[in-house]
Amino acid sequence: MQTVYRLSIRNKTSEQLKFKSIWSHYSFMEVHFSFQVFLSFALVVIFGLVFRVYSSLVTKPHRLRQAFKKQGIGGPPSNFLLGNISDIRRARISAPKAGAATPSPPFFHNCGPALFPIFYEWRKQYGEIFMFSLGNIQLLHVNQYDIVREISTCTSLDLGKPKYQAKEFHSLLGDGILTSNGNFWARQRKILAPQLFMDKVKGMISLIQQSTIILINSWKDVIDDQGGVAADIKIDNYLKKFSGDVISRACFGSSYSEGQHIFQKLRDLEKISSKKVLSTGIPCMRYIPTQSNRRAWELKKDIKALILKLVNQKNEATSENNLMQRVVEEAESVDFIVDNCKNIYLAGYETTAIAATWCLMLLASNQEWQDRVRAEVLEICNGRIPNSDSIKKMKQLTMVINESLRLYPPVAVVSREALKDLKFGNTYIPEGVNIWIMVTSLHTDPDIWGQDSYEFKPERFSNGISGACKLPHLYMPFGIGPRICLGMNLALVELKILLSLILSDFSLSLSPKYVHAPSLRLVIEPENGVDLVMEKLNSPVIA
Numbered sequence: 001m002q003t004v005y006r007l008s009i010r011n012k013t014s015e016q017l018k019f020k021s022i023w024s025h026y027s028f029m030e031v032h033f034s035f036q037v038f039l040s041f042a043l044v045v046i047f048g049l050v051f052r053v054y055s056s057l058v059t060k061p062h063r064l065r066q067a068f069k070k071q072g073i074g075g076p077p078s079n080f081l082l083g084n085i086s087d088i089r090r091a092r093i094s095a096p097k098a099g100a101a102t103p104s105p106p107f108f109h110n111c112g113p114a115l116f117p118i119f120y121e122w123r124k125q126y127g128e129i130f131m132f133s134l135g136n137i138q139l140l141h142v143n144q145y146d147i148v149r150e151i152s153t154c155t156s157l158d159l160g161k162p163k164y165q166a167k168e169f170h171s172l173l174g175d176g177i178l179t180s181n182g183n184f185w186a187r188q189r190k191i192l193a194p195q196l197f198m199d200k201v202k203g204m205i206s207l208i209q210q211s212t213i214i215l216i217n218s219w220k221d222v223i224d225d226q227g228g229v230a231a232d233i234k235i236d237n238y239l240k241k242f243s244g245d246v247i248s249r250a251c252f253g254s255s256y257s258e259g260q261h262i263f264q265k266l267r268d269l270e271k272i273s274s275k276k277v278l279s280t281g282i283p284c285m286r287y288i289p290t291q292s293n294r295r296a297w298e299l300k301k302d303i304k305a306l307i308l309k310l311v312n313q314k315n316e317a318t319s320e321n322n323l324m325q326r327v328v329e330e331a332e333s334v335d336f337i338v339d340n341c342k343n344i345y346l347a348g349y350e351t352t353a354i355a356a357t358w359c360l361m362l363l364a365s366n367q368e369w370q371d372r373v374r375a376e377v378l379e380i381c382n383g384r385i386p387n388s389d390s391i392k393k394m395k396q397l398t399m400v401i402n403e404s405l406r407l408y409p410p411v412a413v414v415s416r417e418a419l420k421d422l423k424f425g426n427t428y429i430p431e432g433v434n435i436w437i438m439v440t441s442l443h444t445d446p447d448i449w450g451q452d453s454y455e456f457k458p459e460r461f462s463n464g465i466s467g468a469c470k471l472p473h474l475y476m477p478f479g480i481g482p483r484i485c486l487g488m489n490l491a492l493v494e495l496k497i498l499l500s501l502i503l504s505d506f507s508l509s510l511s512p513k514y515v516h517a518p519s520l521r522l523v524i525e526p527e528n529g530v531d532l533v534m535e536k537l538n539s540p541v542i543a
């Protein structure tokens with residue numbers, strides 16, 4: 001029995017050994033096989049990546065450049081990784097500042113050549129249409145009048161906003177209306193546009209008046225603190241607060257103070273994003289956890305949580321009809337609400353504040369126009385607060401705003417991307433090419449506006465835009481065509497109420513501290529802000 005048992009053990013052991021050896025053989029084969037699969041997979045991935053990088057850095061740019069070369073369109077030679085980013089940076093550093101030629105008024109309003117110096121040189125060298133690149137992004141600079149018209153009025157969904165902007169600014173803008181394309185963009189526009197039509201904006205006039213009164217009273221307080229007659233005030237942040245306040249009230253109605261908290265975080269996110277403008281196109285930059293990228297990701301998360309909290313509170317609490325309430329009713333997803341709330345705020349906050357800042361700088365440095373507009377406002381308002389009827393009658397004020405937006409358009413470049421192969425005039429634009437239209441240079445082109453194009457002369461708009469220049473479609477502070485600014489009505493009403501009330505209550509002059517230095521961030525803004533001497537008038541509209 002014992003023997004049998006031993007035998008069986010021996011037999012079992014030998015069986016086991018046999019099994020073990022077969023198993024280890026298979027397992028070795030399996031490991032060997034898995035390693036081979038892994039290696040092949042890794043090779044395919046590496047090969048794919050190398051191919052992609054090579055294609056996006058070398059083949060595609062070369063193909064696009066060739067397509068333009070065949071049409072006689074040239075451009076500056078570009079660097080392998082950075083494209084022409086270093087050329088643009090170098091030129092911006094060495095160019096004289098805008099306004100440097102005339103540091104005191106009357107200023108020479110030559111923003112274009114000072115903010116985009118190299119583009120003026122390239123234009124001389126390569127003509128009105130040329131190619132350049134930002135990293136691996138290929139761009140076509142277009143300044144030829146008829147092609148600008150065709151591009152800016154093109155209604156095809158195959159021409160859209162640049163995809164690189166959607167990627168670079170994704171933390172800031174998400175998939176909202178500003179950067180989206182195709183049917184998704186069209187649906188967003190259909191929902192948002194009616195909320196900013198003139199009849200809706202008229203309903204916002206009282207909230208604009210309230211925000212203006214807050215601003216004016218805060219300036220009066222500063223003046224009172226400095227003796228009660230006049231004060232030297234840096235106006236920029238006050239105007240940003242005003243414009244943020246208006247959008248916050250328009251979006252969130254009675255919850256605007258919580259809205260302001262959200263928008264403060266958005267402003268921080270915007271500051272981080274504006275620093276990235278010149279690393280645009282450098283591959284993978286946005287995925288690297290740099291300090292600023294990490295901060296941007298954190299802010300993005302906080303903003304989403306805050307917007308959702310507010311939207312949920314409002315859903316439960318009121319039936320108030322503010323802008324976001326309507327978006328919530330029509331929205332198809334949470335991201336739709338969050339992204340468009342961010343887009344409306346970012347599109348309207350800084351642009352309007354900067355437009356008001358430049359208008360006030362120009363009025364303060366042109367006493368004659370300041371007096372003319374004030375006389376008009378006092379006559380039309382006759383001691384009452386401006387409203388929708390009175391601002392319609394303010395022709396001189398409208399001319400000043402038009403002229404200010406011509407010389408200092410907050411949005412300096414209108415950009416598009418060919419999402420499919422397209423043709424404008426005789427120019428064939430292959431899919432993937434981005435188009436830049438330089439608003440500043442079109443707005444000050446002597447061939448369009450006359451030899452005084454760099455001067456502040458609101459009278460050129462006395463017969464409207466078509467009376468002011470030969471080609472009215474080239475005046476585009478709000479863009480033109482299907483993607484024209486949705487907030488244009490709101491912005492113009494805001495500017496008119498704000499400026500008319502300021503002029504009724506204060507006399508303005510430039511402070512000796514003011515240095516005229518327009519500079520380009522996300523918008524064209526005064527590098528060191530605008531300092532004005534504000535003097536209280538004797539018979540103010542707001543007592």
Ligand code: HEM
Nearest residue numbers: 347348351352355410411477478479480483485486487491
């Ligand atoms: C003086 C102030 C403003 C200026 C100069 C301005 C200028 C512009 C420009 C140039 C565009 C791009 C047009 C294009 O690509 O062709 C734009 C788009 C847009 N703006 Fe404004 N804007 C201002 C105020 C506002 C305000 C107050 C709002 C909203 C409350 C707003 C909302 C938008 C939106 C949503 C778009 C995107 C439209 C689309 O892509 O369909 N803007 N704006």
